[in-house]
Amino acid sequence: MWVEIDPHSGFCFGVVRAIDLAEQELQRSGKLLCLGDIVHNGAEVQRLQEGGLETIYYEELDRYPAQRIMFRAHGEPPSTYEKARGLGMEIIDATCPVVLQLQRKVKRSGEVLKLQGGQIIIFGKPDHAEVNGLLGQTDCDCYVVQTPDDLTTIDFRRPTECFSQTTMSARDYKALTDQIEVRMRALSSEAPPPLVIHASTCGQVANRHESLARFAQQHDAILFVSGKKSSNGKMLFEECRSVNPHTYFIVGTEDIPLADLAGVARLGICGATSTPRWLMEAVAKRVEATYPNPS
Ligand code: SF4
Known part of the structure; x- marks a missing residue:
């Protein structure tokens, strides 16, 4: 293998x-x-x-x-x-300097929006530490939304600025902000209130989607190594699985599905932004002990 x-x-x-x-x-x-x-x-x-x-x-x-x-x-x-x-x-x-910059932007936007009677929408996970850090930057009205269903209780007749937690999918953020735009237009008979959409997903994550999808396509099976708490890990795993159905989520060497890998000629090992290199190397070594490299 x-x-x-x-x-x-x-x-x-x-x-x-x-x-x-x-x-x-x-x-x-x-x-x-x-x-x-x-x-x-x-x-x-x-x-x-x-x-x-x-x-x-x-x-x-x-x-x-x-x-x-x-x-x-x-x-x-x-x-x-x-x-x-x-x-x-x-x-x-x-x-992270990227998060610090985002915190400053939320703070600045909050100061302006509060005077205008506006609101902030953060696309992210309600209990995530980064989101908690962002919410703490302002006392302006802030709503955390994770899915389009969460938009139903928000009043879109107010000036609105949108931010995304850095590790969310840029594609999902775009889909959500498109919906917000539609809702704002639908509610206003004349000019809709101002809407500002900040591009705040992290480039380090966004750039991985394409390269990871390519990597997953080039292999017969994929071992995706990640901690269970990593939201970035869950998202990138789904990305891999969408292009290669033989993708397995593993936490470490102890849960490698060795029997399922029989007959695999090319195995790819990848992980999240929180997966250490040494752990992926340990997984490779464990697999190679069972299925030696032909060279
Ligand atoms: S994914 Fe990494 S580089 Fe990007 S904002 Fe989060 S900690 Fe910083």
Whole structure:
């Protein structure tokens, strides 16, 4: 069996940066708190925990006064910074620069829209940390929508600005904003209220769709390696499966469907923006131990 790892899969630069910062700190002091999982991949979290990283949650902050804490690539709302500073904590901020820029835009738009009686719509997952960080930037009316059905309760006679969580599908965002546009036109007999659609999906994710689809087409079967909590992983897995029905979602080496791979000549291994390279390599090695490479 020929086994190939997708050269474009693996950590995005925001995750690489966060993990580099954590590793530097762990090398220096051997200990670091992280607010939430540093990356949505259990195997990578476990590797860092073995090096001294401790994952804690917002409700637990009071138990760790005056300690160093990392904020991960997803970003945090201003209230989390205030809380940590109030506890005398030192913040190591690993918020991805792309997310930071998006937070600033939401804040600016919120200031203007509030004066105009307008609203913000965020296409994303309601409980996702990045969305929580975006909502915290403004006290203007904000609605999180995940599907077109969520639009039914929103009043589209108001000025509206739309943003997307960075890891959502650009195609789905376009379909949703098209619907918003239609609704706004339908409600107004004259000129519809202003609608601004911000292109805020992350290029690091968007660029992977095409290359991943090509990669999936070029192989007889695909092992898609990802943590179960990764929304980007779920989306990219579906992308692979839509072009190659022999695509298997696996978390790591322990759930490789070895029996199902019998007879596969070309196997592709790929993953999400939160999948470590070392894990995809371990999967390849495990498969090759059962189905050796012909060369
Ligand atoms: S997916 Fe994009 S926005 Fe999100 S952490 Fe990675 S580089 Fe940053």
